[in-house]
Amino acid sequence: MSRAARLLALLKGDAAAEKVVPPSGFTAQLTVFTAATMAFLAVFALALSLATDRLATRWGEALGQSVTIRIAASEGDTDAQAARVLEILGETPGVASARALDDAEERALLAPWFGEDLPLDSLPVPQLIEVIETGRGFDPEGLAMRLRAEAPDAVIDDHRRWRRPLIRAAHRLHLLGIGALGLILLSMAAMISLAAHAALAANGQVLEVLRQVGARDAFIARAFVRRFTLRAGAGAIVGTLAGVASMALLPDMEAAGGFLTGLGFAGAGWLAPLLIPPLAGFIAFWATRHAALRALKEIP
Amino acid sequence: MIELNEVSYGYAGRTLLSDLTLGIAPGSFHFLTGPSGAGKTTLLKLCCLELVPQSGRITAFGKPAEQLGRDGIAQLRRRVGVVHQDCRFLDHLSLVENLALPLRASGQDPHSYREDIDALLAWVGLSTRADALPPELSGGERQRAALARALILSPDVVLADEPTGNVDWEMSLRLLSLLLELNRMGKAVLIATHDLNLIRQAKAHVAARNIRLRGGRLEMAGAEL
Ligand SMILES: Nc1ncnc2c1ncn2[C@@H]1O[C@H](COP(=O)(O)OP(=O)(O)O)[C@@H](O)[C@H]1O
Ligand SMILES: [Mg+2]
Numbered sequence: 001m002s003r004a005a006r007l008l009a010l011l012k013g014d015a016a017a018e019k020v021v022p023p024s025g026f027t028a029q030l031t032v033f034t035a036a037t038m039a040f041l042a043v044f045a046l047a048l049s050l051a052t053d054r055l056a057t058r059w060g061e062a063l064g065q066s067v068t069i070r071i072a073a074s075e076g077d078t079d080a081q082a083a084r085v086l087e088i089l090g091e092t093p094g095v096a097s098a099r100a101l102d103d104a105e106e107r108a109l110l111a112p113w114f115g116e117d118l119p120l121d122s123l124p125v126p127q128l129i130e131v132i133e134t135g136r137g138f139d140p141e142g143l144a145m146r147l148r149a150e151a152p153d154a155v156i157d158d159h160r161r162w163r164r165p166l167i168r169a170a171h172r173l174h175l176l177g178i179g180a181l182g183l184i185l186l187s188m189a190a191m192i193s194l195a196a197h198a199a200l201a202a203n204g205q206v207l208e209v210l211r212q213v214g215a216r217d218a219f220i221a222r223a224f225v226r227r228f229t230l231r232a233g234a235g236a237i238v239g240t241l242a243g244v245a246s247m248a249l250l251p252d253m254e255a256a257g258g259f260l261t262g263l264g265f266a267g268a269g270w271l272a273p274l275l276i277p278p279l280a281g282f283i284a285f286w287a288t289r290h291a292a293l294r295a296l297k298e299i300p
Numbered sequence: 301m302i303e304l305n306e307v308s309y310g311y312a313g314r315t316l317l318s319d320l321t322l323g324i325a326p327g328s329f330h331f332l333t334g335p336s337g338a339g340k341t342t343l344l345k346l347c348c349l350e351l352v353p354q355s356g357r358i359t360a361f362g363k364p365a366e367q368l369g370r371d372g373i374a375q376l377r378r379r380v381g382v383v384h385q386d387c388r389f390l391d392h393l394s395l396v397e398n399l400a401l402p403l404r405a406s407g408q409d410p411h412s413y414r415e416d417i418d419a420l421l422a423w424v425g426l427s428t429r430a431d432a433l434p435p436e437l438s439g440g441e442r443q444r445a446a447l448a449r450a451l452i453l454s455p456d457v458v459l460a461d462e463p464t465g466n467v468d469w470e471m472s473l474r475l476l477s478l479l480l481e482l483n484r485m486g487k488a489v490l491i492a493t494h495d496l497n498l499i500r501q502a503k504a505h506v507a508a509r510n511i512r513l514r515g516g517r518l519e520m521a522g523a524e525l
Contacts (some may be wrong), residue, residue, distance in 0.1 A: 021393040201352065209388050212350075213376035213449065215405035258407055299348040300373075 020215075021206060022222045027199040028231055031192055032286070035235030038188040039276045043243025045184055046276070048271045049177025053170040056170035059163055067096075067133065067140075072126035073153035081151040082127045088146055089131060094138030101128045129154075137254075188232075188280060189287045196228055196291040207299050221292035225285055232284030244273050301326055301457055301488060302347050304379070307356035309342060314340055318516045319356065323361035324457060329483050329506045330490040331499050334513030340492040341385050343513065344459050347490070348382050349373050361456075378406050381450030385461040385492075387442050395421070395445055396430045402453045413452070420448040423478055425471065439466035447475060457488045464495055472498055480505050 069089075072083050082100050089098035106128060114232070131138075140156060147154045200207070210220050249262050265272065302324040310316045316339045324330065324347070330339050335486060345351045346358065349365055355486050358378050389398045389483060396449040399417045400410035410417070419429050424444035429437065437445060443466055450458060458479065464472040476498060483489045493499065512519050 019397075020390060020393070020404065022390070206390055208403070210381065210392055210405060211374070212348075212377065212384070212388075213402040213405055214374050214453070215401075216374040219405055219407075227401060296370075299353075 018223045018226050020210060020220075021199075021203060021227065024199045024202065024227075027195040028201075028227070030074040030195045030198075031228055031231040032235035032238075034188060034191040034195070035232040035284070036239035036281050038184050038191075039236035039239030040243040040278055042181055042276050043175050043182045043273050044242055045180040046272055047177075047247055047265055047269075049174050049181060050265060050272060052170045052173035052177060054266065054269075056167050056174060059123045059167045059170065067131045068157045069129040069131060069147070069154050070126045070157055071129070071151065071154045072124065077153070078127050082129065084151045085129055085147065088143075088150060089129070092138050092143055092146075094134050094136055096117050096132045098129055098131045101130060140148075142270055162164065185279065185283060189283045192228060192232055192284045193287040193291050193292045196224060197222060197295070199228075200228075200291060200295040207296060211299050217293060217296045219288055220296060224292045225288045228288040229281050233277050233281035236280030240273050240276045244270070301361055303359040304346065304353075305357040305359070306356060307346060307353040309339075309346060309351060309353055311342075316516060317513075319345075320518050322518060324488050324490060324509070326456070326488055327483065327486050328488045329502070329508040330479075330488075331492060331508055332492040332513065333494055333496075333499070333500070333510065336494070338513040339516065340513055341461055342488075344382070344461050347459055348377060348380050348431050374405075378402065378453050380457045380459060381453065381455035383443065383446045383450050383458075383460040383463050385465070387444070387446030389432050389442070389449075394431045394433060395426065395437070395522065398434060399444065399449050399452055402449060406453060418447075418450065420451060424448045425474070428497055440468070440471065443458045443467060444475065445469070447478070451482070455487065458482060458490070460489070460491045462493055463491065464493065464498055469497075476502055 028029060069085055071078055071085065073081050086098055086100065089095050106125060109128070110125070144156055147156070207220060244265075303492075304320055304322045306319045306321055310318070310319045314411070320343070322343075332343065334340055340350065346353060349358070349360065349368070352365075361369070361379065363372070365373075389395075390401065393401070396412075396417060399420065400413070403410045403413055418426065418430075419426070421430055424447055426441060426444055426448070428455060429441060429445075434442065434445070443463055448464055450460070460479070463475055463479075467475065472495070479489050479491065480502065499510060510520070
């Protein structure tokens with residue numbers, strides 16, 4: 001039988017095996033409560049890590065685009081400075097390619113703001129130069145210094161200067177979210193282990209009697225495992241539903257804009273919390289099984 | 301079927317049993333006697349592998365005990381019915397369900413054995429107590445229930461630790477006749493007891509070996525009977 005099939009069989013049947021363990025009010029309630037609260041917290045950690053990942057990706061894509069250099073000099077001088085800038089860029093390590101945008105392209109860029117029929121020639125429109133970096137990138141400080149000396153009207157438009165730390169922060173938050181999720185699941189495992197230990201300790205005589213009449217360890221463990229797995233799963237369903245509901249009921253923060261709005265689930269991300277209850281059941285399965293087999297080692 | 305070979309055992313560093321050699325053959329009938337504290341219970345626990353000898357070897361059904369592993373020991377206990385001196389049950393289950401426990405534990409459906417359970421309960425005189433919880437039973441009732449539970453899997457060997465300790469003479473004789481009947485069916489029986497009347501009674505029906513524990517050693521003791 002595959003592991004999944006065994007797990008299914010375990011959940012479905014053998015209520016008979018479970019009956020050999022007396023009902024355990026306190027540890028059972030503790031398990032349900034723990035699983036519910038941990039699942040509730042896990043929903044938020046999951047939302048945080050998914051949202052920050054989305055944010056980092058979005059910002060990273062914007063970054064991938066080229067850097068622009070803008071030259072706004074008095075007439076005539078612009079072309080000379082543009083030529084000089086291109087020369088300098090050709091010598092700058094980390095620059096893959098650079099080219100001046102032609103009128104048509106500039107018109108296309110400006111159209112959203114000024115309309116289609118922009119008389120470029122009669123306006124002091126700055127010349128734009130598009131720079132594509134190599135993977136390692138160039139040194140913006142060094143380039144800025146050189147430009148200041150040799151093409152004083154050229155300005156590097158570097159969005160990355162302020163975006164990079166934000167992306168780093170988003171990445172860090174993503175990792176924190178994953179770490180928090182991991183810690184939450186670990187504490188769930190620890191608490192269910194404790195509850196299982198308590199139940200096993202309280203049932204020392206049951207374990208002894210069962211061993212005396214020829215029960216194998218697996219049979220005895222199953223009785224405890226089934227109970228704790230079902231309890232943890234049920235608790236986690238409640239906690240997950242509560243967590244998802246409160247995420248869905250978060251006030252709409254579109255007006256506040258940007259960052260906060262992104263802090264929820266989006267699209268298929270709403271399905272991710274569905275993984276929490278089975279995961280809780282799985283954790284309870286292993287934690288209880290481990291605790292049971294260890295407790296049984298003490299019994300001849 | 302169960303062989304002890306120069307087995308020694310002691311608690312807390314004090315040797316209680318030293319170099320015991322004993323074989324329980326198919327169809328044999330043993331009485332184990334000895335003063336209280338001599339180690340009768342300890343010897344029985346060694347036989348069902350609840351205790352591990354500090355030296356010497358135990359062989360069960362042809363296999364060295366130390367090679368059995370935990371599942372092997374569980375398997376062995378289904379072939380060895382034990383009535384413990386401090387017979388214990390699952391207190392939240394009725395007597396019937398307690399008798400069904402060995403069946404459940406060995407993966408059988410207790411419902412198809414309901415008749416056997418009822419017959420055994422009748423044998424030990426507990427028919428009317430079938431639905432009682434163990435804590436509601438008297439000492440003697442518990443011992444009879446434990447004997448019934450030990451027999452439900454139809455074991456090859458029955459080890460009984462003072463099974464008549466808490467029952468009246470009439471019930472003692474009834475339990476003895478049950479054990480004699482099992483023996484006639486070819487099962488090996490070992491009874492730890494200090495009830496010499498019971499032994500005399502048994503000797504009229506069966507060629508029982510009487511072994512005696514004294515000073516940590518086994519001796520044959522037929523003479524004083
Ligand atoms: N678990 C134990 N720990 C320490 N001493 C024990 C334990 N069980 C039995 N003993 C001691 O071992 C001796 C033999 O006990 P037992 O085998 O029960 O004798 P019997 O059944 O012949 O009365 C007694 O002195 C008893 O106190
Ligand atoms: Mg004793």
